Amino acid sequence: MLLKKYKILLFIFMTILSYFLIRKLFYIPIQDYGLFESGMYNILNNYLFLLCLLGLLLLLNNTNNIAYYIYFLTVLLLIYISTLIFIDVILELIFLHNLDLLWGFDKFPLVILYFLSIFLGIILWFNPISNLFKTLSIIIFSFAISFHIALKDIEIFTLKSFINFPGGNLIIIIWLSVILIYLLKTIKKNYIQSVSKIYGSWLIVIGIMSSIFSLLY
Numbered sequence: 001m002l003l004k005k006y007k008i009l010l011f012i013f014m015t016i017l018s019y020f021l022i023r024k025l026f027y028i029p030i031q032d033y034g035l036f037e038s039g040m041y042n043i044l045n046n047y048l049f050l051l052c053l054l055g056l057l058l059l060l061n062n063t064n065n066i067a068y069y070i071y072f073l074t075v076l077l078l079i080y081i082s083t084l085i086f087i088d089v090i091l092e093l094i095f096l097h098n099l100d101l102l103w104g105f106d107k108f109p110l111v112i113l114y115f116l117s118i119f120l121g122i123i124l125w126f127n128p129i130s131n132l133f134k135t136l137s138i139i140i141f142s143f144a145i146s147f148h149i150a151l152k153d154i155e156i157f158t159l160k161s162f163i164n165f166p167g168g169n170l171i172i173i174i175w176l177s178v179i180l181i182y183l184l185k186t187i188k189k190n191y192i193q194s195v196s197k198i199y200g201s202w203l204i205v206i207g208i209m210s211s212i213f214s215l216l217y
Contacts, residue, residue: 010178017175035155039168042152043176048113048206049145053176055120055203056141058196061184062129069181073174075135076142083146084157084166090147107214109151114214116144117207124200127193145173 024037025044033041043049063069083090093099094108123137146166150157153165161167184192 014175014178017171021171021175035164036168039149039165039170040172041168042149042165043169043172046113048110048117048210049148050176051203051206052113052116052120052141052145053173054180055117055124055199056137057177057180057184058192058199059120059124059127059137060134060181061192061196062189063131063134068131072134072138075138076173077170079139079142080146080166080170081157083143084150084153084161087147087150087157109148111211111214112144112148114207114211116141117203117210121200121203121205121207124196124203127196127200145169 021040025040028037030041060069060072063072119140120137123133149166149169153161155161155164157166162170
């Protein structure tokens with residue numbers, strides 16, 4: 001009974017959220033987008049991010065306990081916010097050790113996604129059921145995405161950021177995640193396991209090829 005009420009509440013929430021996001025994205029001209037709308041568009045316009053998000057959700061698909069999904073969301077939010085808060089410290093470490101030297105700092109936001117793609121592809125190949133590996137994957141995913149977003153943000157992170165560029169990115173991530181998890185749950189687990197390995201291979205190839213082309217051009 002409690003689970004049924006939860007599903008009804010989730011359906012109502014997702015319906016309202018979908019209406020809000022669609023109205024924001026499709027009824028406002030792109031040239032009139034504010035920081036929040038630009039954040040939402042940043043995710044939907046980034047094919048590599050969308051591929052990585054699907055890869056992460058394929059990894060989480062065999063999780064059945066709703067409590068674990070709440071736990072995973074909490075971890076994602078903590079890492080996402082922490083990375084935005086400490087972005088200056090992270091950048092100092094990058095410059096100190098010349099980690100941006102090979103690709104150049106201008107390509108660094110994309111390079112982060114390339115390595116994320118490779119990492120998720122490898123994890124999907126092994127397809128671990130341990131929540132420890134899932135948590136590790138979420139931590140790395142959230143850090144990489146938050147770092148990518150922070151490099152594009154023009155403001156210092158504050159509570160106000162949740163209604164600006166970082167908030168727009170975050171709301172789309174959560175919205176897409178809920179929808180994709182629901183859709184993946186309608187597919188048989190045997191098919192998901194087979195598809196996960198193939199999809200993981202694609203992610204690895206895309207990440208490696210993109211990294212090489214970034215070095216050459």
